Amino acid sequence: MSSSASVTRPGRLLTQNREMRAIGVWNWTLPALAARLPDGRTQVTCPAASACARICYARNGTYLFPAVKAKHTANLAYVLEDLPGWEAAMISELSAPRLAGKFIRVHDFLGQFRCVS
Ligand code: SF4
Numbered sequence: 001m002s003s004s005a006s007v008t009r010p011g012r013l014l015t016q017n018r019e020m021r022a023i024g025v026w027n028w029t030l031p032a033l034a035a036r037l038p039d040g041r042t043q044v045t046c047p048a049a050s051a052c053a054r055i056c057y058a059r060n061g062t063y064l065f066p067a068v069k070a071k072h073t074a075n076l077a078y079v080l081e082d083l084p085g086w087e088a089a090m091i092s093e094l095s096a097p098r099l100a101g102k103f104i105r106v107h108d109f110l111g112q113f114r115c116v117s
Pocket of ligand 1: 032033045046048049050052053055056057058059
C-alpha cells in the first residue's frame, strides 16, 4: 500500500519497557482496533473486534500516551507502506546478538515467541 504522507521509520523495531527488560522480553506491536495514519486514513487493525473493544487492555492506560500511540502508529504505517523493508529490518534485528535467547512479544495483547538465533 502506498501513501502520500511520509512516515518516520522507527530506529529500532523491537523495544522494551522496564517490566519487559526485567524478564528479557522485547516487544513489537500495532495499535489495537484502529489507528489514524499520518495521511489521514483510518486503518482498522482488529476487524473482528466487537464488545472486546470496550475493555481492551491495549486501548487503555499507557497505550493512550501520545508517544506510545505515535510509536504504534509508525509501526502500522511501516508494514502498510513498506512490508519488504519492514521484514528486512525485523530479520536484521532478530539476528542481533542482544536478542539471542530472548523472548519476543508480537502484539502486546497476544503471545510471545522465543528468539533462537
Ligand atoms: S481485545 Fe483484541 S480484538 Fe478486541 S480491540 Fe483489543 S486487541 Fe482488538
